[in-house]
Amino acid sequence: MPPKKSCWAVGEELASQTSETVHKVVVTLTDEQLAAAEGWRSAQGIPERSEALGELIRIGLLSEISRVYRLA
Numbered sequence: 001m002p003p004k005k006s007c008w009a010v011g012e013e014l015a016s017q018t019s020e021t022v023h024k025v026v027v028t029l030t031d032e033q034l035a036a037a038e039g040w041r042s043a044q045g046i047p048e049r050s051e052a053l054g055e056l057i058r059i060g061l062l063s064e065i066s067r068v069y070r071l072a
Contacts, residue, residue: 027053 029037041052065071 037053037056040056041049044052046052046055
């Protein structure tokens, strides 16, 4: 069995992975969720909604990894 990677290494791999494959998904949001995401996108100066949602997903995943492994 290969040695376990540290939780931080896993988070860093997620953050640094780039892929030329782009996947389209359908996401259902409430008016409140969409308004929050759009407000965040605007505040960050991100021009495309899909880019902002992808970044929010990345941030959320890294936050969850940090919480689960008590890194924060």
